[in-house]
Amino acid sequence: MANLIKIAGRNLFRYKRRTLLSLSLIVIGVLFVTGFMAVTGSFKGMMIGQITDSFVGHMQIHRKGYLAAVENLPLTMNLKPGAVRKAEAVLKAMPEIEAYSKRIKFGGMFSNFTETTNIRLNGVDPEMEAKTVPLLLSRVLEGDKALKKGEIFVPELLAKGMKVKVGDMVVVIATNRDGSVNGKQLRVGAILESATGPGGRDGYVHMDDAMEILRMEAPEISEIALRVKDFGRLHEVFGTLKANLSGELNKQGKPVFDVHTWEKISPFYHIARMIDMMTLFVKIMLVAIVLISIMNVMIMAVYERVREIGTIAAIGTLPRKILAMFLLEGLLMGAIGAVIGSILSGAAIYAIQAARISFDFGRQTGLILAPTIDPAALLTISGIVIGVSILASLQPALKAARMDPIEALGHV
């Protein structure tokens, strides 16, 4: 086998310029695909991390049908204390869940005693919320990061619009589920940086304050946000959780709970899908580049070596061996291209990381581009290149293997 590889290598470099040109195309293709995957993957990962870790969480549990009406923040569709207890029991029994946070979401009026505007608020247990969405506190631009009773975290845009600062007193007025209006004076504890996506411009109050404003005797929860220990196993955990909660039925015999991953909740998922689609198209381009490059080299190789093929066939080389020899040439070219491309990709990714290129996305500025490529993805790309190389060599190799030795020997 080593001899056949050696011969294949020499045959490949018989026409150095042509082979190097085709090889460089493959290398550029691999470089482009891995570069694209690393950069977009990094962007995607960072954005998903931002969204899930700063306000959405990895998953959310709602009362069935709540999410469809979430724009109105309907208090009538909150989970009753009994249902919340059942959900918590399930969550505590699942070691895959790292943390969860109960939220009372409601809409109200925000007044600085001079002006009034609308606000969307989350009533949370600060400790549970920080464990579930650990980047929330990193969004605090001004003020104390600990949310205390009697305080409100105001989103940046609203604070600017209403000209409120940390320490100012404001009033939040809301209508509860029975239609009664109630208000409470709160101190601005912190100004929160806005985040991209729904919920990214919500304010936060303590759960007890939310209950007081909404005149709840016991917490009626709008959603339970969850954080899993291993994000890579999100869908597996989602399936288990959904199955575990499916046994809870209401009086009509219908499920009480609805579970969604962040993908159903955040519109960024569609951007992520679009990135995946673009990656797929880039991969298809790579396949086309490899296919055309190697086919070109191998077709020419067969065309230029007809007499040689006739000779090796005449001396007794089996057709399948001739086929294998030409396939080996294509495979070798693909493998060399994949290896060089992978090495250069690694170097390029390292260089981009070292350059610490920053970019803006939505209202988030100064995000650092930190491209990484999973070795498994690199192996997959190399596998695709090598597989396509063999495929591209197949037709020329078959032609060589089927060649009639007499005709081939007589070729001029």
Add this chain to the structure above:
Amino acid sequence: MELIIGQDLSKVYHSGGVPVNALKGVSFSIEKGAFVSFVGPSGSGKTTLLNLIGCLDKPSGGRLLVAGMDVSALGKTDAAVFRGTHIGFIFQSFNLIPILTAYENVEYPLIVVQNIPAPGRRKQVEELLAAVGMSDQRNKRPDQLSGGQKQRVAIARALVTHPDLVLADEPTANLDHNTAMNILSLMKKIRDELETTFVFSTHDTRIIGEAEVIFRIEDGVLKTNGNNGGRDNG
């Protein structure tokens, strides 16, 4: 003992829909260890006959036995296996592989045809390169060798698999007279040493006399055959 027996061999080609009788009922036999030449003008059927004996082509009619095997109806793969085991080829244009050295060209059939491991190959290749006087040129590629040297390497390549028979189609056509005579002398010497049967075609009148058995072909018909001194033909 007869190595090759041809009985009433015919070969019809179709050229533009018109049948061309390249061989018309040719019968002959060649003994093991013979040094045989098929002689005739261009288009007489020499190469066609060599192609049949070499299992590169199938006869349209008749029967052909080579090394005790009826090769008339061998399939493509079986024919390739048979060639790799029993027949060596020498070509007019040498047909060496340009990317390989002289040594590697001789070694090539042992790698791709007979799958012999490296230690076994080295001894065979070195012995044959020495036999054809090319040991000192072993690391040169074909483009660094003269015509005579190329043909010596081609002879070594043809013999490296220890075939019963070596077929040479116009082996001296691209060589000057002296080199041609040297090549034929070398072929004869190897025949004497290894008892390999050599069959070659030629229309070169200067070298016809070197054959011990001469078959004359004209228009696809074997006109005469006979001894040319030296060894007997059956």
